[in-house]
Amino acid sequence: MAVKNRFAELHNDITAWRRDIHQHPEILFETHRTSALVADKLHAFGCDEVVTGIGRTGVVGVIKGNKTASGKVVGLRADMDALPIHEETGVEYASLTDGAMHACGHDGHTAMLLGAAQYLAETRNFDGTVVVIFQPAEEGGGGGKEMCDAGMMDRWGIQEVYGMHNWPGLATGQFAIRSGPFFAATDQFDIYVTGKGGHAAKPNDTIDPTVMGSQIVMALQTISSRNADPIDPVVVSITSFETSSNAYNVIPQNVHLKGTVRTMSKATRALAEARLSEVCAGIAATFGGEATVEFHPGYPVMVNSEEQTEFAIEVAKSVSGQCDEAPIVMGGEDFAFMLEERPGAYIVVGNGEGAMVHHAEYNFNDETIPAGCSWWAGIAEQRMPMT
Numbered sequence: 001m002a003v004k005n006r007f008a009e010l011h012n013d014i015t016a017w018r019r020d021i022h023q024h025p026e027i028l029f030e031t032h033r034t035s036a037l038v039a040d041k042l043h044a045f046g047c048d049e050v051v052t053g054i055g056r057t058g059v060v061g062v063i064k065g066n067k068t069a070s071g072k073v074v075g076l077r078a079d080m081d082a083l084p085i086h087e088e089t090g091v092e093y094a095s096l097t098d099g100a101m102h103a104c105g106h107d108g109h110t111a112m113l114l115g116a117a118q119y120l121a122e123t124r125n126f127d128g129t130v131v132v133i134f135q136p137a138e139e140g141g142g143g144g145k146e147m148c149d150a151g152m153m154d155r156w157g158i159q160e161v162y163g164m165h166n167w168p169g170l171a172t173g174q175f176a177i178r179s180g181p182f183f184a185a186t187d188q189f190d191i192y193v194t195g196k197g198g199h200a201a202k203p204n205d206t207i208d209p210t211v212m213g214s215q216i217v218m219a220l221q222t223i224s225s226r227n228a229d230p231i232d233p234v235v236v237s238i239t240s241f242e243t244s245s246n247a248y249n250v251i252p253q254n255v256h257l258k259g260t261v262r263t264m265s266k267a268t269r270a271l272a273e274a275r276l277s278e279v280c281a282g283i284a285a286t287f288g289g290e291a292t293v294e295f296h297p298g299y300p301v302m303v304n305s306e307e308q309t310e311f312a313i314e315v316a317k318s319v320s321g322q323c324d325e326a327p328i329v330m331g332g333e334d335f336a337f338m339l340e341e342r343p344g345a346y347i348v349v350g351n352g353e354g355a356m357v358h359h360a361e362y363n364f365n366d367e368t369i370p371a372g373c374s375w376w377a378g379i380a381e382q383r384m385p386m387t
């Protein structure tokens, strides 16, 4: 099949949409302009149904095939939100909003799924129904979860769901995927350590929370090295260490640590949560202080279903002739919630060389568009073929 000719024709249009979205980045659930732009285009393409306000600013479009006798319904999902980063790309269509930029390429994802929606609404060369899903708040807000909680899967009878993310470092328009656990569960935690403050020259009169906190930082690394199965990855990172004093001569009363846990299985996720509390409480007790842990569950492990992954590979190969096995990613992905509700698959498409996502110099590569759009269209047409 290779890249569909129609996407070569639409390439300039889709690029213009992408750059327009890029210039107007919106964070988390605040994707008002982007959602309106998406809804307007879906209406203009002649979608059978366009619904806004699913999961606050999410948008859903429905495209029925020339036949629907198969009863199949496939969901295709893109994310729309930007990041709180000040853009340093220097491109002429750079962000007009200080402190916000499309540094993860969700502008490209939205534009590519719009391009696919236009093509699918024009051709409708499939037996079934396509539901295009545009979600807000992928970057930590759980917009995908909110769309699921709003009953999206049942309301439109979605049976399978597919997602795509651009990937810097992978050749432009090439694909990579893995079956099973792909992206990590991303949980956060606060640790509050309480001791007894006092004069820095009289430590014997204090219970020093900085010493307890330091021991905790080191001991938490044993969750990965001593507690977890070595072939089941877990990352524990302390990302903030703050004391209740900033004087040179005061031992503080309190220390507040922040961090994140990344795991690839439910068992290790539960183990890490339990060990966090045990280690902190145990170390604090050893020194005569106290430590409490607040654990904030984030995105679950994103698990690609086997059958749908095989199918996604087949479509990727038909577009670009190859599909690599992707490595495990310890980053999180909100699409995990949709994959908990329905079988499906999430693929990455090469963005070529350049800055990594979440970097101020990152930019989505518009040359990826024909391959990305063709994969979307192929998912619909090949999963629900006309007989």
Ligand SMILES: [Zn+2]
Pocket: 103, 104, 139, 357, 358
């Ligand atoms: Zn991101």
Ligand SMILES: [Zn+2]
Pocket: 104, 105, 106, 138, 165, 357
């Ligand atoms: Zn992203």
